[in-house]
Amino acid sequence: MISVKAPGKLYIAGEYAVVETGQPAILVALDQFVYVNLEKSNDLGSIISKQYKENSLYWKREGNQIIFDNRDNPFHYILSAINLVEEYAQSLGKKMEFYHLKIDSELDSPDGKKYGLGSSAAVTVATIKALSEFYELNLSKEHLFKLASIAHLNVQGNGSLGDIAASVYGGWIAYHSFDKEWLKVAQRSYTISELLDLNWPNLKVTQLTPPDNLNLLIGWTGSPASTSHLVDAVALHKANNQNKYNHFLENSWKCIDTMITGFKENSLSKIQESLIYNRELLRNLASLSSVEIETPLLTKLITSAEKFGGAAKTSGAGGGDCGIVLIDKSMNVEPLFAYWKENGIVPLSLHVYQD
Template sequence: MIKVSAPGKLYIAGEYAVVEPGHPAILVAIDQFITVSLEKTEKVGSITSKQYGNLPITWKRENDRLVLDKRENPFHYILAAIEVTEKFVKESGKPLSFYHLSVDSELDSSSGKKYGLGSSAAVTVATVKALLRYYGLEHTSSVAVFKLAALAHLSVKSNGSCGDIAASVYGGWLAFSTFDREWVLEKQEQASVTELLKMDWPHLNIEPMTPPEDLRLVIGWTGSPASTSHLVDEVTSNRSHDEQSYAVFLEASKACVSEMIQAFKEGDIPVIQQKIRENRQLLKKMSQRTGVVIETPALSNLCELAEQYCGAAKSSGAGGGDCGIVLFNTKDGILSLITEWEKNDITNLPLHVYRKDEAGV
C-alpha cells in the first residue's frame, strides 16, 4: 500500500492577476491534506473517494489507455492526473499495471462544505506523486511533479493559474507566476511528456519564501463556498467591456505583489501589511468595474473586524465567499479578533503553514 498526501493552499495576494503569465501572487500551503492510497490489483482497477459516498468506479485498459465503465464520474482531475503521469511512466520504459486508488480529504468540512483550500489541486498532486512512487519514479523533481499536475489541469480545461498546484507541491510560503499556457499547449502537440517536463516554461516562476519570524497568519471562513472557476470566467467575460481598466489593474497588482515579495525578503512586516491592504483595494476596484462580487458583505465584515485589532486583512482566492486572511505582527489582537469573529458567525480555521521537508516525491 502506497500513501501520499498533498496539502491545501490559501492565496495571500495577487488573485485574478495571477492567471496572466508573469503576474506574481503569494500563496501558502496549509496543514490540511488530501491523501491518495494505491494498492496493486489484477486485471481491473478502481477509484473510490469518501467524499463521494465510497462508491467505487472500476476501470480496465484498452491499448494501455485507462477506460472507465461509467461516463459520468466525479473524478476528472484524478483521471487527468493518471493519464498524464502514466504517459510519463511509459516513456520511462515502465510497464503499466492495475491498482485500486482511494482518496480521503481533510479539505472540506464534515458536512461536505468546501473551505476554498484547493482540493482539486491537492488531489491532482497527490495522485501524481502516488503514481510516481508506485511505478518507482519517486526521485522525480518537484518542478516535474508541478508540470505533470499542471498538464492534468490543462487537459480538463481548468482556467486557474496553477498556483494552488505549486503550493501543494512545494509547501510553505511561495511567490508564484504562471506559465504561458498557449505555449505549453502548442509544445504538447509536438513533444513527449518527458521532453515537455525538461523544457523551461515561459514566465513560470516558483520561489519558496521564508516569512518574517513575527508574522502571524489567521484564517477566517464565512461559511459561503464559492466556485473559483465560475468567478474567474465571469471576470474574464466582463473585463472585455473595459480592457483598459483591467490592464491598469494587472500592472498595479504586479507592482503591489512584487513589493510585497521584496518585503518578505527584507523581513518588513509593516510593508507586507500595507501591501495586503493595497491589494484588497485593487481587488475591490476591479470587482466594481467588472460587476463580479469578490468581497461579499461577510468577507468585508471579516476584514473590518481584523483591522480593528491591528491586522491587515483581505479576501483569499477568488472571493465570493470562502476565506479571508489576516496578517499580524506577532500575536497582538489575535484572540480578541477570534472572539469578535465568533459573535459575527465567522469561523476561525485553526490551520497552520505546512512546510515540506522531504526532497523529491
C-alpha cells in the first residue's frame, strides 16, 4: 500500500495578476490535505473517493490504455494526472499495472462544499506523487510541479498554477507564473521527459520565511466560488480596458515585490501594508471588470479584522470562499472570532504546512 498526501493552499496576495506570464504572487500551504492510497491490483483498477461514493469509477485496460465506462464523473483532474504520469512512465520503459486509488479530502466542508483551499490542485499533486512512487519515477519537486501543472492545465485551461506550487513545495512561497502559451507550443514539439528537463520561461518558486510575530487567520464565508469562471470574467473585460489592466499588473508586481522584501526583512508591518494595498488593487480590478471579488460578507470580515489591528483581504479569486488576516501574534483574536461567528463567518483552524 502506498500512502501520500498533498496540502491545500491559500493565496496571500497577487491574485488575478498572477495568471499573466511572469507575474508574482505569494501563497501558503496549509495543514489540510488530500490523501491518496494506492494498492496494486491484478486485473481491475478503480478510483474511489469518500467525497463521491455514488460516482466511484472503474476501468479496464486495452493494451496500455486505461478505458473508463463512466461518461460523467467528478475525477477529471485525477484522470488527467493518471494519463500523463503513465505516458511518462511508459517513456521510461515502465510496465503498466492495475491499481486501486482511494482518495480522501479534508479540503471540503462536511457537507461537500469547497473551502477554496485548492482541492483540485492538491488531488492532482497527490495522485502524481502516489503514481510516481508506484512506478518508481523518483520525481524531484520541480518535476512533480511540472507534471501536475500540465495535468491541471489539460483540464482547467486557465489559472496561474500557483496552487500547484504551494501544494508541491509547502510553507510560504513566492511564485512567478510561467508562460502557458509557450507550454502549449512546447507540448507539440517535446516529449514529456524533455519538457520536464527544460527551463520553463519565467517560472520561479522561492521559499519565504515569515516574521516570528506573524499570525495568519482564515475566515470562511460559506459561499463557494468558481475560480475558473471568475478568472474568465476578468479576462473578458481586460481587452476593453487594456491600459487600466496593464496599470493593475504593474502595481500588483510592485506590491508583491515590496511584500517579498517584507519577508526578507522580517517586517510584519511592511507585509501588512502590502496586503492592504493589494486589497485596494483588487477592488479597483473588480470595478474595472464588473466582477464581484469582495462580497459583502468578505468586506465585513476585512473591516472587522482591521478594527483589531490586522491587515485583511480576500484570498484567491474571491467571490466567496475565504478571507485572510495577517495580525501580530500578541493580539487576542478571540473577540474577533466571536464577531465572525455572530455574522456567519467560520474561523478555520488551519496552520501553515511545511513539507
